[in-house]
Amino acid sequence: MGVKYLWDVLEPCKKTFPLDHLQNKRVCVDLSCWMVELHKVNQSYCATKEKVYLRGFFHRLRALIALNCTVILVSDGSIPGIKVPTYKRRLKARFEVVDDGVEPGKETSLKRNMGSEFSRMIKEAKVIASTLGILCLDGVEEAEAQCALLNSESLCDACFSSDSDIFLFGAKTVYREICLGDGGYVVCYEMEDIKKKLGLGRNSLIALALLLGCDYSQGVRGIRQERACEIVRSVGENVILEKVSSEGLSFAKKLKNSKKQVRPKKGTLPLVVISGPNRDPEGLEQIKGVIDAFMNPKCHQADSNTVSRALAEFSFQRTKLQEICHQFFDWPPEKTDEYVLPKIAERNLRRFAILQSSSIEVGLNFPLHKPQVPEKCPVSEIIKTRKVQGRESFEVSWNDLEGLETSIVPADLVERACSEKIIEFKEKMEAKKKKPKPKQKQPKSKEKETSSPTKSSSLIELSLKLQEIDLNSTSAVASNTIEEAGQEKEPQISKKHDYLCLMDSPTKENSNNDWSTMDRFDVGSSSCSSYPETEVIDLISPCPEARSRSMSRSYEEQKSHDHQLETVIELSDSETDDEEHCRKRRELRMFLENIRKDIIL
Numbered sequence: 001m002g003v004k005y006l007w008d009v010l011e012p013c014k015k016t017f018p019l020d021h022l023q024n025k026r027v028c029v030d031l032s033c034w035m036v037e038l039h040k041v042n043q044s045y046c047a048t049k050e051k052v053y054l055r056g057f058f059h060r061l062r063a064l065i066a067l068n069c070t071v072i073l074v075s076d077g078s079i080p081g082i083k084v085p086t087y088k089r090r091l092k093a094r095f096e097v098v099d100d101g102v103e104p105g106k107e108t109s110l111k112r113n114m115g116s117e118f119s120r121m122i123k124e125a126k127v128i129a130s131t132l133g134i135l136c137l138d139g140v141e142e143a144e145a146q147c148a149l150l151n152s153e154s155l156c157d158a159c160f161s162s163d164s165d166i167f168l169f170g171a172k173t174v175y176r177e178i179c180l181g182d183g184g185y186v187v188c189y190e191m192e193d194i195k196k197k198l199g200l201g202r203n204s205l206i207a208l209a210l211l212l213g214c215d216y217s218q219g220v221r222g223i224r225q226e227r228a229c230e231i232v233r234s235v236g237e238n239v240i241l242e243k244v245s246s247e248g249l250s251f252a253k254k255l256k257n258s259k260k261q262v263r264p265k266k267g268t269l270p271l272v273v274i275s276g277p278n279r280d281p282e283g284l285e286q287i288k289g290v291i292d293a294f295m296n297p298k299c300h301q302a303d304s305n306t307v308s309r310a311l312a313e314f315s316f317q318r319t320k321l322q323e324i325c326h327q328f329f330d331w332p333p334e335k336t337d338e339y340v341l342p343k344i345a346e347r348n349l350r351r352f353a354i355l356q357s358s359s360i361e362v363g364l365n366f367p368l369h370k371p372q373v374p375e376k377c378p379v380s381e382i383i384k385t386r387k388v389q390g391r392e393s394f395e396v397s398w399n400d401l402e403g404l405e406t407s408i409v410p411a412d413l414v415e416r417a418c419s420e421k422i423i424e425f426k427e428k429m430e431a432k433k434k435k436p437k438p439k440q441k442q443p444k445s446k447e448k449e450t451s452s453p454t455k456s457s458s459l460i461e462l463s464l465k466l467q468e469i470d471l472n473s474t475s476a477v478a479s480n481t482i483e484e485a486g487q488e489k490e491p492q493i494s495k496k497h498d499y500l501c502l503m504d505s506p507t508k509e510n511s512n513n514d515w516s517t518m519d520r521f522d523v524g525s526s527s528c529s530s531y532p533e534t535e536v537i538d539l540i541s542p543c544p545e546a547r548s549r550s551m552s553r554s555y556e557e558q559k560s561h562d563h564q565l566e567t568v569i570e571l572s573d574s575e576t577d578d579e580e581h582c583r584k585r586r587e588l589r590m591f592l593e594n595i596r597k598d599i600i601l
Contacts, residue, residue: 002214003208003209004225005225006208007176009198009225010194013189013194014187014188014189017185018183019183021188025070026071026072026155027156027159028072028147028150029147029161030163030166031074031125031126031143032075032143033162034060035053035125039053051124053121055329057125060180061132062340062343063180063184065340065344065347066347072134072135072150072311073125073136073137074139074143074147074150075126075136077112077138078111079110079111080142080293081108082290083216086215086216109141128328131321137306140299141299145297145299146299146300147171148166148170148171149300152172159175167194167205168205168206173189174188174190176188176189198229200237206241206294207235207240208229210249210290211249216289217287217290245291246284318337318340344401345378345401345407346407352377353416379421380397381396381421382395382424382425383395383397385411386408388408388410391411392411393408394408394422396408396421
């Protein structure tokens with residue numbers, strides 16, 4: 001839990017950083033805090049059975065591994081004796097606990113129940129972390145105290161904990177929250193900001209814990225966080241603990257100036273009210289015990305073998321991790337590799353980037369292909385550019401990483417680690433652009449039509465010649481039909497002798513022939529003169545309907561004298577009635593169509 005309302009007090013010092021802020025750092029993690037957070041996300045039976053909390057823990061470790069963030073897990077040890085009364089009160093709120101009769105202040109440390117459900121969750125987290133090369137440091141008592149010691153001794157850059165009393169143990173930088181979604185971020189608090197913005201140091205925070213209440217003290221009733229901060233700041237950072245140790249909390253009486261007795265609400269713990277001659281409501285010995293518990297917690301010393309072993313680097317156990325993930329999550333080996341191997345490759349690339357920057361600083365910037373470089377670049381080549389969540393990235397292939405061929409990494413990381421690979425990739429892309437694109441093959445029919453203009457012109461000439469043959473044959477058949485019709489109707493034509501003579505005259509005959517030919521194909525005289533050069537007549541489509549010929553003016557005059565209407569024999573009628581002519585015309589058109597198809601194909 002930590003100190004009551006302390007996170008609210010520290011809110012002005014809250015900072016949010018992107019997840020990349022953790023790259024190349026070493027952090028300590030209060031394992032109990034993480035497991036409580038992940039378990040609170042979904043406490044249903046199905047979520048517990050499917051180990052949703054453990055999957056969240058696994059994905060957090062993956063994200064930190066990809067950033068080359070070294071993780072030190074720290075678990076809780078025994079419960080400190082000064083915290084045992086608070087621990088028992090918490091158990092009473094949930095279970096019926098029998099009082100053991102031990103006097104307050106004389107409790108000894110209490111071993112944790114290693115058979116509980118929460119202890120089982122901690123064991124599972126340790127197992128899955130060990131296969132990723134992350135060992136867990138078992139604390140002597142409080143895990144946050146051990147994290148704070150490592151941070152204060154500069155053995156780690158920051159601590160992950162949601163217990164606010166970690167600052168009271170001496171932590172410098174604390175990450176309270178971590179989020180992996182939407183690019184990821186962490187919520188950070190730094191002790192330097194707390195001193196500058198709030199005027200509260202470590203001693204002042206311990207005094208606040210005595211006033212507001214914490215795991216080791218119930219606090220003073222009726223004092224809110226704002227008032228408590230004013231009281232502590234008025235005394236001063238350097239003398240506050242000495243004043244509290246000698247006088248107790250009676251100094252808060254004058255500043256608070258309140259004699260009102262506040263009755264506790266039903267179900268809450270009784271708190272001490274400072275009033276009257278009561279100078280030391282909790283007792284000087286108990287106050288000194290609380291101060292000593294924060295200033296000198298029981299932890300593994302920084303130079304101990306236990307700490308050195310936890311700080312050592314261990315290798316990633318791929319086969320064992322596949323077995324554990326199959327046991328916990330029922331994942332096949334391929335899925336486990338898909339989750340982990342790209343993160344391992346990205347971590348290797350970040351370490352190579354650090355090596356490159358270090359060699360540049362000392363003047364050892366060798367090209368990648370030379371053997372002086374102590375480590376080989378893990379990137380084989382860049383395949384293509386990508387964009388992940390709006391961030392420029394590269395898809396790369398890897399060297400000497402079994403089970404992984406390609407993955408996506410940030411472009412800025414590749415530039416720091418192996419800028420030569422980017423140059424090679426750009427040159428490769430430029431060479432591809434310069435190469436002429438292969439021409440797409442056209443369909444055979446289109447290729448034959450458009451490949452050579454001489455073929456198309458010869459096809460037009462042939463069509464024109466065939467058209468001329470068709471016209472000649474049609475005119476010949478038409479003249480024969482007219483002669484036969486004239487012989488059959490000789491007696492009747494006597495009445496129209498003048499008209500027939502007029503029709504048989506050379507000039508009229510030529511004009512009639514021209515008219516019949518032009519009218520039959522619906523072509524004017526101007527078009528006929530320029531026809532072979534400008535147009536192609538489609539012989540396959542049916543012929544247009546014949547137009548009725550206009551009668552000459554002389555014939556109309558004679559018709560008015562005779563008062564008899566005679567039908568003029570039309571060539572179109574004779575043509576359509578003659579079956580032999582229709583058959584020959586069809587055969588000719590089919591013949592022309594076959595010739596055209598052969599030429600096209």
